[in-house]
Amino acid sequence: MNETKAEMILKIRDLKLFFDGDYGTTQILNGISFDVKKGETLGIVGESGCGKSMTAMCIMRLLKSPPARIEGSIEFCGKDLLLFSKKEMQNVRGNEISMIFQDPMTSLNPVFTVGNQLEEVFMLHQGMSRQEARKQTVEALRMVNIPMPEKRVKDYPHQMSGGMRQRVMIAMALACQPKLLIADEPTTALDVTIQAQVLDLMRNLRDELGTSILFITHDLGVVSEMCERAIVFYCGEIMEEGPVSELFSNPKHPYTEGLLSALPRIGQRKDKLYVIPGMVPPAGQFPTGCVFVERCKYAKERCHAEKPDMVRLDEKHTVKCFRYQD
Amino acid sequence: MDVIDKNNKTLDYTPLWRLSLNRFRRNKLAVLGTIVLIILIITAIFAPLIVQYDRDEQNLLKIYQKPSKAHILGTDELGRDVFTRLLYGGRVSLSVGLISTTISVVIGVVLGIIAGYYGKKADIIIMRIVDIFMCFPFFVIAITMAAILGPSIWNVMIITGVLGWTSICRMVRAEVMSIKEREFVEAAKALGLTNREIMFKHILPNTFAVIIVYATLGIANGILSEAGLSFLGLGVKQPQPSWGNMLAAAQNLQSLQHRWWLWIPSGLLVFITILSINFVGDGLRDALDPKLKQ
Numbered sequence: 372m373n374e375t376k377a378e379m380i381l382k383i384r385d386l387k388l389f390f391d392g393d394y395g396t397t398q399i400l401n402g403i404s405f406d407v408k409k410g411e412t413l414g415i416v417g418e419s420g421c422g423k424s425m426t427a428m429c430i431m432r433l434l435k436s437p438p439a440r441i442e443g444s445i446e447f448c449g450k451d452l453l454l455f456s457k458k459e460m461q462n463v464r465g466n467e468i469s470m471i472f473q474d475p476m477t478s479l480n481p482v483f484t485v486g487n488q489l490e491e492v493f494m495l496h497q498g499m500s501r502q503e504a505r506k507q508t509v510e511a512l513r514m515v516n517i518p519m520p521e522k523r524v525k526d527y528p529h530q531m532s533g534g535m536r537q538r539v540m541i542a543m544a545l546a547c548q549p550k551l552l553i554a555d556e557p558t559t560a561l562d563v564t565i566q567a568q569v570l571d572l573m574r575n576l577r578d579e580l581g582t583s584i585l586f587i588t589h590d591l592g593v594v595s596e597m598c599e600r601a602i603v604f605y606c607g608e609i610m611e612e613g614p615v616s617e618l619f620s621n622p623k624h625p626y627t628e629g630l631l632s633a634l635p636r637i638g639q640r641k642d643k644l645y646v647i648p649g650m651v652p653p654a655g656q657f658p659t660g661c662v663f664v665e666r667c668k669y670a671k672e673r674c675h676a677e678k679p680d681m682v683r684l685d686e687k688h689t690v691k692c693f694r695y696q697d
Numbered sequence: 698m699d700v701i702d703k704n705n706k707t708l709d710y711t712p713l714w715r716l717s718l719n720r721f722r723r724n725k726l727a728v729l730g731t732i733v734l735i736i737l738i739i740t741a742i743f744a745p746l747i748v749q750y751d752r753d754e755q756n757l758l759k760i761y762q763k764p765s766k767a768h769i770l771g772t773d774e775l776g777r778d779v780f781t782r783l784l785y786g787g788r789v790s791l792s793v794g795l796i797s798t799t800i801s802v803v804i805g806v807v808l809g810i811i812a813g814y815y816g817k818k819a820d821i822i823i824m825r826i827v828d829i830f831m832c833f834p835f836f837v838i839a840i841t842m843a844a845i846l847g848p849s850i851w852n853v854m855i856i857t858g859v860l861g862w863t864s865i866c867r868m869v870r871a872e873v874m875s876i877k878e879r880e881f882v883e884a885a886k887a888l889g890l891t892n893r894e895i896m897f898k899h900i901l902p903n904t905f906a907v908i909i910v911y912a913t914l915g916i917a918n919g920i921l922s923e924a925g926l927s928f929l930g931l932g933v934k935q936p937q938p939s940w941g942n943m944l945a946a947a948q949n950l951q952s953l954q955h956r957w958w959l960w961i962p963s964g965l966l967v968f969i970t971i972l973s974i975n976f977v978g979d980g981l982r983d984a985l986d987p988k989l990k991q
Contacts, residue, residue, distance in 0.1 A: 431886075431887055433883065433886055433887060461889045461890075461891060462889065463889070464886070464887055464888060464889035465887060465888035465889035465890075466889060469887070469888075470884075470887040472880050472883065472884055472887075473880075474880055477879055477880040477881060478880045478881055478884045479881055479884075480881045480885070480899055480902075480903070481881075481903070482902045482903055482905070483902070491888075491890075491898075492888055495888070495889060495890065496889065540884070543884075543888065
């Protein structure tokens with residue numbers, strides 16, 4: 372990677388996550404490494420339970436420790452977040468790194484107006500008075516295309532539709548113009564038309580504010596629309612990383628191949644869609660060799676015994692598979 | 698100008714408090730209870746303007762008089778007007794109920810939130826204290842404390858308040874344990890709020906429904922406790938009237954059998970007040986029940 376350090380907003384190296392319980396330790400993430408550049412949108416794709424959201428929680432340091440135990444490094448603007456104190460981390464959250472959650476129905480506090488909740492962010496991180504914060508709140512709602520923002524600040528979450536609520540969440544997340552926005556499946560709970568509007572809004576705001584976005588999703592269509600680069604996650608490991616155009620046109624990892632084959636295509640007449648055989652193993656029961664071995668059509672003996680290393684295919688494309696190792 | 702998709706329309710313009718108020722209004726018993734309580738509170742506050750006698754005004758020539766035009770609820774053993782003392786007694790009984798409940802709500806809510814939010818050691822310690830408090834019968838401890846501290850209105854308030862926080866503590870703890878797992882709490886953490894801000898700004902308001910209902914019913918308990926302690930001579934001291942120490946007249950067999958006006962009115966007021974508070978409490982519980990908000 373020949374990008375300069377200054378261009379990197381986020382640099383994660385060998386990130387491991389463990390949960391220590393009464394019955395031993397469970398490993399959730401195993402040696403995750405990736406970068407997010409300034410102003411780019413990086414997609415993280417994978418099935419449910421593969422560790423996408425846990426990666427986000429590690430970056431935000433939102434996991435209770437114990438039982439959670441994080442190893443590795445999470446460098447944000449050159450500083451390791453894992454070395455930050457609680458107080459320092461509180462200043463980072465919502466201010467320099469923000470997060471949007473999956474379900475807009477439950478992400479807002481039901482007993483406060485949306486205006487109240489937005490004001491809180493401005494007052495907390497920018498030291499504004501309530502009056503100043505109120506003005507900024509109206510502007511923030513206008514920025515995310517909410518009609519009549521002067522009126523809507525007085526609305527409670529239950530008075531808004533899902534799409535509106537997600538816009539409010541985006542406004543809250545971008546209130547302090549953070550350097551990095553983590554979007555954890557922000558459109559999953561929305562219907563398709565609203566989904567398109569929210570994605571459109573996020574794209575426009577990214578271009579306007581220059582915010583980097585870490586976009587977590589299981590929807591490959593959303594990735595192709597939103598992201599320049601993508602990472603494919605499976606069982607707490609990165610299987611493949613590369614530009615979206617290349618991943619979609621020329622997938623190298625059997626898992627990426629499988630995910631793309633499972634997508635329905637217009638004009639393609641099939642009785643049944645392709646399904647990757649088998650199931651994602653539960654955390655703590657991952658295979659000892661390659662984690663995808665039990666579902667892989669190319670699996671060899673070596674795959675059962677050894678873990679493959681990440682192989683660089685070209686400047687931007689990497690894959691974790693023995694087929695490209697020698 | 699931005700065009701907004703029709704799917705983003707507003708769903709419901711009625712604020713939560715108005716929805717709850719409408720539901721409360723539909724509950725006839727709750728409305729009746731509210732009206733009765735308002736009347737009782739107003740008469741207690743404006744007692745000096747309503748009555749024609751002084752609270753402690755004695756007339757030894759008119760002792761134990763039956764209800765008449767001059768004394769609509771008769772007179773007591775010192776010739777004092779029972780109706781006058783009943784209204785002034787309402788001040789004491791209602792304020793004991795309110796203040797003792799405030800004490801128990803403050804203690805219970807703070808400890809309940811801490812136990813529910815932090816869990817682990819904090820939870821274990823607080824819940825063991827709750828268990829210890831709940832081991833002892835309320836009246837046994839209350840009588841012991843009243844005997845040690847001496848009879849006074851403030852002691853009754855403190856005793857009732859300090860002994861009555863355990864049930865609200867448990868309820869708030871249970872609510873907090875459920876609420877803290879909801880996504881808006883995670884979102885608040887992600888916005889950089891401190892634990893204290895999350896506990897008291899975000900979680901506490903979500904427990905108000907439980908607190909309001911408990912507090913309403915707690916006032917009833919406070920009034921009953923005052924009545925019980927004063928009846929036993931360990932509560933509000935004479936000459937200050939309270940419904941409890943007026944009920945103490947029923948300890949005298951002569952009064953119990955032949956002078957009903959000395960104890961039935963105060964007993965009836967305690968009964969009506971408690972019943973009204975319970976109606977209001979039930980009405981509030983139904984009105985504020987989140988499951989009915991959908």
